[in-house]
Amino acid sequence: MPDTSYDAIIVGGGHHGTIIACYLQHAGLKTVIFERQHELGGGACGEELPLPGFIQNTCAHFTRFWTHPAYTDFNLREYGLKYIFPDQNEGMVYPDGTCFVGYSAFRVDPLTGKEQYSEENVKKTYNEIARFSKTDAETYLDLLGKYQRKWRAAFREYRYSPPTPWGVKNALERLCDDPVDGIDPVYQFMTGSQIAMDLFESPELQCLFMRAIETSTGCFPGDVVGLYVFVHVIGLTLSFESASIVYGGTHTITHALQRAFSAMGGEFCVETEVDKVIVENGMAKGVKLSNGIEVEAKQLVISDLGVPQTIFRLLGENYVTPKVARRIRNIRYDRAQIYWGNMAMHELPKYKAASLNSDIGLQPRLYMGEKDPEYLSWRYQADIFTKGFPEKWYILAAPDSIWDKTRAPEGKHTILLEEFAPPLHLFTERQWLKMKKDVEDLMLKQWQIYAPNMTRDNVIEAFITTPYDTNMRHPDMIEGGWVEGAMIASQNDRFRPIPDLSSYRIPFLKNMYICSSNMHSGGGIARGSSYNCFKVVVEDFKLDKIWEKKGRAW
Template sequence: MTDHFDAVIVGGGHHATIIAPYLARAGLSVAVFEARTHLGGGAQSMPGPTAGVTQNPCAHWTRFYGHPAYKDFGLGELGLSYVFPEGNEAMVYDDGSVFIGYSAARVVDNTGRAEAWDEGVARTEANIRAFSSRDADTYLRVHEAYSAHIKSAFGRQRCTPPTPWGTPDPLEELLDQPGSLIEPVHQFMTMRQLAYDMFESDELRTLFMRAGVTSTGCYPDDVPGLQGFIHNLALVLSLEPAAIAIGGTGAITSALVKAGTLRGVQYFTGVRVDEIVQENGKATGIRLADGSFVGAGIVVSDLGLPQTVLQLLRHGEVAERIRHRLRNVVYDRGQLVWANVVSYEAPDYAGTTGVAEAGVQPRLYWGPKDPDWFATRYQAHIFSEGISPRMLMLSSTDSQWDTTRAPQGQHITGIEEFTAPIRFFDDQGWAALEKEFDTRIRAQWPRYAKNMTADNIAAIEWFLPPRVNSTHPDMVEGGYVEGAHLASQLGRFRPIPELAGYRTILPNLYNCSSNVHSGSGIGRGSSLNAWHQIAADLGLDPHAEIRKPDPALVEVAAAR
């Protein structure tokens, strides 16, 4: 191993795999050190619970085709391909009715470019108008405002560093933009208030609040801020194209690592970093768990700030206020119950609802049409019992579009529900909860898809918070959001105001994790924003291609 690199990245998670090829493209020598045996963090796939099945054990619903890296590195030519279903967000209700949303835009080429799809808008409008003319009119107004103002602002919010307090960020600028529909009060409303303010129907109120837990980790009485509100609204109303990554979420990581390898990035897995070494107020490199030192011109941490500062900088000087605040970041949101279900037939929602199109949506929820119950009791049951008595499950049978995921005659469906933070139960309690989730989902699913009976289910593999946290240390308490997406912990405040902006307490130490400004989720802007900060500090052109891809480097890496 070389004992010095221009840039060393601590952690080989999703954002490390994005920033590494950008650093290398600019001509820097780059090394990535990951303690585990795989790269990509939550962007991974693995063998499923039965032979020949590929499952996603973490991130499932991705749109990485829209990230600048997709075009910048030609990831479509490096093995990352998507299929784009027409159906998008849907919910099947306990009375047998269904709402189906269709994508308002369609991806038209392999760069990820999307164009408006009027037919999708008309179909979504008609489906909403069937139960609420007011909500259908709201949908059309939101679609118009999104196309004219909100979409571009949301993109800038994700992919630019936070502005200082007092300078409006791209979403706050919408508050003064005529026609944006985004009002000052929306900054302070809870998820429940937003649902009731936007919609009148039980259908969309229920869906908005349930989807909000998926999209932000926020329960109905949490304040998601403008970022969480807009993100959730766009998903619920299917304003962006739905997308399925062929081969699973791990295809994103494979393509990004190939892009890095082609530019000379060296990846070291199974190598734990013990400490970020500093001298004279700068980071000089890293010390590995075996005691060896690797020098670096800059150090980039892909680990959350509590890990980065409280553990890796434990021997350095850190202000007590920063240490105190990092110890008190709220993590009690986004505790997922993930599972992958192998069945012989795809769930038959059409047979239950009488609507032929029901079921071919990559984000399909099912559960009771009862917004008041969800708003007032769902979290209460989860935090007191670990499980809701009435399941409101999200499911996606990706094998309907991606036949590589399961053998012929089988399907795999990723499902999601929510549970309590890890510390609420001991090991015995979590084992009992896994059995209870299995029992309740098997009992309640046939109400929404009649064929999801025991004889149709071949196997289920479960991922509850203890398992999630054991492989993702930044998902403290087993929460996928890596620090609750409350308004007080988002944007310029994430995870604390002093360290939200990608630069850290040392001038050449940067953070590109999901724990900072842009937030959690696949394809967020943390790594791109960190790269732009680094380029500015080093006087580099962030768009220049100093080192071009060299196919020979793939062979060198394979032989290493």
């Protein structure tokens, strides 16, 4: 049973709830997390799937949480969160037997987290690109130089800082004024496909960039993605950043955060749903649990739920103006729907492109698809939204068990597969059940184009989910999309999820906040919503600035 009062109450124990709970407890506030599920973590979860002995990340997979301030602030490696850093990052294979392999420009020491520039890997990536375009290879070096000198630091400052007010440029917008290492201002307003065509002449990199936008943000090539998405995706597409694989699966992140929180004296209650936030005289005074128990919040309440749940369920529509209520209902959730899951395999794929580069298949993110930027730009999304599946597939395969031996029994492998799907409401329940049944065979058929050994006989078992499954499991993933609100330019930064709520504060309550992925900096485990929310709380309650004590500007 929880106590009757706490300094801070966190509603929802997803990854952002556990992150901000650590910061509040560290700041001296007696903090409790209430979570309706049987365990903490939300999307930072994993299960024994598709069979016992195999570990599947059932939601978040590409976490990169070692880059999050909380990783070092709370010594999470000492609490069991360890990463493996393969020497390669992203790659793509094409039906004609050719391929691209990206080698990480920065290598990471797994013990210290220190990054070191790798001239050897840069030369390898340059040569890979030069095979199909010398011009694109030179573009790679030019972009890498700018990324190393200015973009990388600006990106991290942007991700882990609250949005600046309108009229005050943020770290990425300031780069548009840099005549040497800046970003072309027009990229703020271009679609993903326009940026791809503007940067690269080769269809190989055009297609890789467009498809990588989807994996990282859920946006389609026809979306205006903004500077944040552009810098994020270019660093991965061209393998500037090192790939990282969390040892033991994504749920290890939650376990480490929970251990750190508990070690500081924090409390959490699972299978405990908050029914309402208690409001008196313009203040959040506490919460009422679904069992009728009331718990006092002496200082603040923070919601790790999405904005619709927070406003309409925890508080009530009468607490917002009709304009704000309308804007909340108009938030777009029609991006980041995926067919997603693992196949347990007897043997790894044997790609035909290995005759060109024997390293193919050793990429934590390996895409498969045609060199057809026109299809990706114009028809891919339309096919998915109208037919359920694309005519031309662009599957992602992530073979983590190559590096992390905890993911599969000895001699076997488990490989994550991803392809994009339509929003939930476009198809009926019966249609979704049929698509769930069909998608496994369709993925295998496509895979065999690139790796002929990927036959049904090589598959031990599979567990592939659809947006229908995602929505059933995660109520805030409306329409079955993992980013909790499309990360299009009009719903990012100071507009996320709507301008009226983008400060993490509930404007009509003096001491209530939102820290979920619905806020800046968007969906994803290592993104900064909860950390930025904590910064706002620090400002409002005059708490110690942990980032200054740690020697960080942000």
